[in-house]
Amino acid sequence: KxxxxxxKGLGSIVIKDDEYKEIKEFTDELVxxxxxxxxxxxxxxxxxxxxxxxxxxxxxxxxxxxxxxDRWAICQGYANLLTVMLHSQDIAAVNTNGLMNPIGGHAWNxxxxxxxxxxxxxxxxxxxxxxxxxxxxLVPLFLDMNLFEDDNFAYNYSEGHLNLCQVKKSxxxxxx
Numbered sequence: 001k002x003x004x005x006x007x008k009g010l011g012s013i014v015i016k017d018d019e020y021k022e023i024k025e026f027t028d029e030l031v032x033x034x035x036x037x038x039x040x041x042x043x044x045x046x047x048x049x050x051x052x053x054x055x056x057x058x059x060x061x062x063x064x065x066x067x068x069x070d071r072w073a074i075c076q077g078y079a080n081l082l083t084v085m086l087h088s089q090d091i092a093a094v095n096t097n098g099l100m101n102p103i104g105g106h107a108w109n110x111x112x113x114x115x116x117x118x119x120x121x122x123x124x125x126x127x128x129x130x131x132x133x134x135x136x137x138l139v140p141l142f143l144d145m146n147l148f149e150d151d152n153f154a155y156n157y158s159e160g161h162l163n164l165c166q167v168k169k170s171x172x173x174x175x176x
Contacts, residue, residue: 010087011095011144013080019065023081024088026068037091038113044085049124052078075122079107082121086111093119098141098160108138 031040062077064084086093092112100106108120116129143157154166
């Protein structure tokens with residue numbers, strides 16, 4: 001499946017307008033005197049890391065608004081809320097699903113400020129993407145965005161592979 005949003009979009013996250021507005025108003029207040037996008041990111045990341053509790057058992061709604069209101073989530077909820085809060089400040093964030101070795105399935109974000117960051121609010125850690133050796137336990141399998149599009153094709157990263165996910169136009173015969 002191809003992504004439908006640009007990098008500054010919400011990807012597959014679904015949120016009602018009034019819920020988004022409430023989160024945005026809260027986030028605006030949280031970062032009101034921030035000096036840079038990095039400062040905004042640090043405040044948002046810190047708030048999520050320090051105010052959302054990991055739900056060890058039972059059902060939890062990982063949509064961003066219930067996570068924001070109830071303060072409970074598993075990793076997907078942390079990632080979803082971070083994406084929405086950053087989006088409200090026009091900061092690019094991409095939800096990522098994959099593996100955290102040796103534990104198993106995990107969700108985290110890639111965030112673009114002046115450079116890319118690997119952001120794992122569930123575990124209260126973030127790294128410059130260039131510091132590869134600091135996050136070797138994270139193995140991305142799915143990015144919630146298209147990596148590249150041109151006039152003819154769209155490409156994504158899913159199931160651990162770069163994929164041609166959409167043919168926009170081509171000749172009668174297409175060889176990939």
